[in-house]
Amino acid sequence: MSHKHKFTLKRKFVHEQICPKEMFDPKSFRRVKSGEHRITVGCPRGKYSARVERCRVGLKTQNLLHPVSHFKEKFPSKYKKLEKGKPVMLGSSVVRHYCPV
16 A cells, blocks of 8 residues: 655644554554654554553554754755645655554
8 A cells, every 4th residue: 555645834843644643543642752853653543452551563653743944954845835835745665664554
């Protein structure tokens, strides 16, 4: 299955959607800080045990938050589109490693 990363500009961060949030259990989301970046992780739907509040298969990446300055530097032409309110899509073969499909 082929996925694309969807980028949107929100306040101080550019949000990169790795997988749709519907693929995860709603009670399992956590936000992790990595340097200036933020990573939203969650447990794939059906794999979260609410009783012990643990994921049986390990957390997967759902969303990456890049600082605006980092994204501007790495993708200047894409950032201009985001500033105009247009969502940006970038294809990637790496996504299969993150998406629990």
